[in-house]
Amino acid sequence: MNHLDKLESQSIYILREAYREFKSLCMLWSIGKDSTVLLWLARKAFLGHVPLPLVHIDTHYKIPAMIAYRDKIALEWKLNMVYGENKQALDAKNTFPDGKIDRLSCCKLLKSEALKHTLAGDWPRYRLDHGQGHYVLDTYTEPYTGVIVGARADEEGSRSKERYFSPRDKQSDWDVGDQPPELWNQYKTDFAPGTHIRIHPLLDWTELNIWEYIERENIPIIDLYFDKGEGKRYRSLGCYPCTFPVESSSKNVQEIIEELRSGKFANIAERSGRAQDKEDGGGLETLRREGYM
Amino acid sequence: MPLEQMNIVIVGHVDHGKSTLIGRLLADTGSLPEGKLEQVREMCKRSAKPFEYAFLLDALKDEQSQGITIDTARSFFNTEKRHYIIIDAPGHIEFLKNMITGAARAEAALLLIDVKEGVQENSRRHGFMMSFLGIKQIIVLVNKMDLVHYSQKAYDHVVSEYTAFLKEINLEPLAFVPIAAREGQNLIPYSNTEMSWYKGQSILELMDGLEKEKSQSFQPLRFPVQDIYKFTEEGDDRRIVVGTIETGSVSVGDEVVFYPSQKKSVIKTIEGFNLPSQKKIESGFATGFTLETQLYIKPGELMCKATETRALVGATFRANIFWMGKNPLIKNKRYKLKLGSARTSVYLKEIVSVLNAAELTQENKPEVERHEVAECIFQTLKPVAFDISSQIEATGRFVVIDDYEIAGGGIITDCIETESLLTDYVKSREFSWERSDISPFKRTEKFGQKPQFIVIxxxxxxxxxxLAKALEAELFLANKSVYFLGISNLLAGLGSDVRVAEDREEHIRRLGEMSHLFTDAGLLLISTISDLDDNEVKILKTLNAPNDLLVINVGESHFYEFPVDCLIEKDLPIYQAIQKIKELLYKKDILIEYYL
Structure with a gap:
């Protein structure tokens, strides 16, 4: 078995472990390459099925192609697709694009807050009705106690300390100093009432592994990652006011892999196109402790 | 071709230079993101701190303020040969569980010792834990050689002291290397400019010489059943047994046995998604199988091949355990055991000895405290399948859960034949039970019935x-002393401290215990429980003793060997089913016709 087989098997094991142990389980799907690989791995783990809801936090500032792609795949693969949003902040135009707050505060409101309440079930969730082809108010309002996330350890300093099964308290807070031990494929699957667990099946994958796997499995990834002749492509996806394409002429998966292995991105951080990370020293860590993915 | 990947953990006593080593390794191998080194140097200048390579790793504010590594962090770098994932494990005793988490993921360990401070408590403890966790490749780095002017004498002193310790725990390191991490001495090839007396290899060369974990496919098959899937969408009718093959290999057509249930079947297909059809699969793969026969098994069983060495099945075993729990490991407390895919209740039966992993001293103690290692005997409520860890590692080790947390990790050293926990318990219960003056016979005479626990x-x-309620009504109207106990009663009443609904085992135990009260009082007790299996009936029977149990199965039976007392087809009208049960009750003299 090669190292992609190993990563794949480990992720499948973790997904199955989560499915076995958590009654109210969901998977976050950001439409980006990592969580799309995660979705593919779920189909591997569950032999072609995806027996759990996919949750997307819609900030309503996502690059429009992302939403189109989300719904196309959801209908095609018959996914149990759910989205949530921060309606209050959006209605009050309390956002960075509206000029009222800075980038980090905007992330906090439109993503972290929306996510927290969508997971808890105390804000409305919208579910894709496959019969009607559009979203309807979800009647399932129980909190999700297990949340599968596509975080990778190599993304950024704070993520390198995550566990595969990582507990969060009632406020979705992450206690970095006191994390559970993990050994011999045994994870924290027991949790006290009111707390929930974040599950990270992709923790050991690198950005390069992700692309190698997309190539091997021929996963239909969103085409924003590819240069369409303008010498630009996205390396990381997010909201359009804060995410910028990088200069690159990689037109397909093969060229991206080449670029990552030897080319100019070999030593530049993946999230360098994300403006919110740069606002203070520990931008992503601060966001993460408060529930950001 | 993608590069091979390897996880390496760096351990050692606090302040012996782990983070510095990793920072310098990243810098010297050109693995840092552009501008990162300059950025950290700049940050140090601004805060008037001397630059340290360790700062490169301390991504978290928390950590920088305390100046010690709290949790394992991963960093990545490549050599021509491999892609390395370096796990930085904390050296402070407070964070032993984090060290273990990091080390358990590694294939090899670099153990650092500060030449000036010499062998410290955690140098020993970590060495011991590496061998406990099953890490066989260990390179010992004697660091901070610059502080002793690169003296060979100082180096030799540490080497001989630590070698003596490792000998006691039967561990042989691959190599000792003198280094000065801060100065970059001996990290990468040709970097040793100060220690001409050292002729060995640099860290990087030694790392590239480490061996990848060997494939376990030559071992007997061990496939812990993680789950059984039947997703019916899109007309899918496959019933798939899923899990990851720990050791061995298996092919379509192979006869397999599931333990502890001992059920047998034959592999029909190997299942996968977006995969070409396979006839054979080996260790390491997460996969799924369909079987030739409809077998009712539950997650937690261990699948082996009929023609190979079978797994052990038992309820009592000897193990070495290290304890990380906030509360000590004690007797007479119910813990949860996770072994392979099995989960069951476990009790500490005996502590043979407690070992101080740093001093290697043994003592007798009534409990095992945090950070201690002990040889113990454990007993489970129901039999589990396992191996002796020296034979098959993956199915010979387990973790113990206390209060939602993984509190201990253990390796099994022996299987012990003994009476089961329940038999022991029932014996002592019967012994200390104060009997009433009314004999069971008198009750039978008065009630016109023999006490019985009727399980549907x-x-x-x-x-x-x-059916259960109708049966109760029917018997009640016939003047029998009967009581229907719904499982929901258990959940709401007596069993309200049962944490999760899945905690079925504890449920069964309580049901058995309650049935004993009712039948001892001379009553007919009726209860229902879904999908009872052979072993669960055994538990109920043991606990309900000396009275009897009657098992009525409605619809498809999932019993393997247990002979059901009465089989009732799924759609049989209730009055007919009741008739059938009543006939059986008369036949067995449980209901007695009035005699004057």
């Missing part, structure tokens, strides 16, 4: 509950 089982949604 079968798959979900086959009308068990309705």
């Amino acid at each position: 089982t079968g798959p979900r949604r086959v009308g068990k509950l309705a």
Whole structure:
């Protein structure tokens, strides 16, 4: 078995472990390459099925192609697709694009807050009705106690300390100093009432592994990652006011892999196109402790 | 071709230079993101701190303020040969569980010792834990050689002291290397400019010489059943047994046995998604199988091949355990055991000895405290399948859960034949039970019935509950002393401290315990429970002793060997089912016709 087989098997094991142990389980799907690989791995783990809801936090500032792609795949693969949003902040135009707050505060409101309440079930969730082809108010309002996330350890300093099964308290807070031990494929699957667990099946994958796997499995990834002749492509996806394409002429998966292995991105951080990370020293860590993915 | 990947953990006593080593390794191998080194240097200048390579790793504010590594962090770098994932494990005793988490993921360990401070408590403890966790490749780095002017004498002193310790725990390191991490001495090839007396290899060369974990496919098959899937969407009718093959290999057509249930079947297909069809699969792969026969098994079983060495099945075993729990490991407390895919209740039966992993001293103690290692005997409520860890590692080790947390990790050293926990318990219960003056015979005479626990089982949604209630009503009207106990009663009342609904085992135990009260009082007790299996009936029978148990199965039976007392077809009208049960009750003299 090669190292992609190993990563794949480990992720499948973790997904199955989560499915076995958590009654109210969901998977976050950001439409980006990592969580799309995660979705593919779920189909591997569950032999072609995806027996759990996919949750997307819609900030309503996502690059429009992302939403189109989300719904196309959801209908095609018959996914149990759910989205949530921060309606209050959006209605009050309390956002960075509206000029009222800075980038980090905007992330906090439109993503972290929306996510927290969508997971808890105390804000409305919208579910894709496959019969009607559009979203309807979800009647399932129980909190999700297990949340599968596509975080990778190599993304950024704070993520390198995550566990595969990582507990969060009632406020979705992450206690970095006191994390559970993990050994011999045994994870924290027991949790006290009111707390929930974040599950990270992709923790050991690198950005390069992700692309190698997309190539091997021929996963239909969103085409924003590819240069369409303008010498630009996205390396990381997010909201359009804060995410910028990088200069690159990689037109397909093969060229991206080449670029990552030897080319100019070999030593530049993946999230360098994300403006919110740069606002203070520990931008992503601060966001993460408060529930950001 | 993608590069090979390897996880390496760096351990050692606090302040012996782990983070510095990793920072310098990243810098010297050109693995840092552009501008990162300059950025950290700049940050140090601004805060008037001397630059340290360790700062490169301390991504978290928390950590920088305390100046010690709290948790394992991963960093990545490549050599021509491999892609390395370096796990930085904390050296402070407070964070032993984090060190273990990091080390358990590694294939090899670099153990650092500060030449000036010499062998410290955690140098020993970590060495011991590496061998405990099953890491066989260890390179010992004697660091901070610059502080002793690169003296060979100082180096030799540490080497001989630590070698003596490792000998006691039967561990042989691959190599000792003198280094000065801060100065970059001996990290990468040709970097040793100060220690001409050292002729060995640099860290990087030694790392590239480490061996990848060997494939376990030559071992007997061990496939812990993680789950059984039947997703019916899109007309899918496959019933798939899923899990990851720990050791061995298996092919379509192979006869397999599941332990502890001992059920047998034959592999029909190997299942996968977006995969070409396979006839054979080996260790390491997460996969799934369909079987030739409809077998009712539960997650937690261990699948082996009929023609190979079988796994051990038992309820009592000897193990070495290290304890990380906030509360000590004590007797007479119910813990949860996770072994392979099995989960069951476990009790500490005996502490043979407690070992101080740093001093290697043994003592007798009534409990095992945090950070201690002990040889113990454990007993489970129901039998589990396992191996001796020296034979098959993956199925010979386990973790113990206390209060939602993984509190201990253990390796099994022996299987012990003994009476089961329940038999022991029932014996002592019967011994200390104060008997009333009314004999069971008198009760039977008065009630016109023999006490009996009537269990109605079968798959979900086959009308068990309705049948149970109707049976109760029928017997009640016939003047029998009968009581229907719904499982929900248990949940709401006596069993309210049962944490999760899945905690079925504890449920069964309580049901058995309650049935004993009712039958001891001379009553007929009726209860329903879905999908009872052979072993669970055994538990109920043991606990209900000396009175009897009658098992009625509605619909498809999931018993393997246990002879059901009465089989009732799924759609049989209730009055007919009751008639059938009543006939049986008369036949068995449980209901007695009035005699004057």
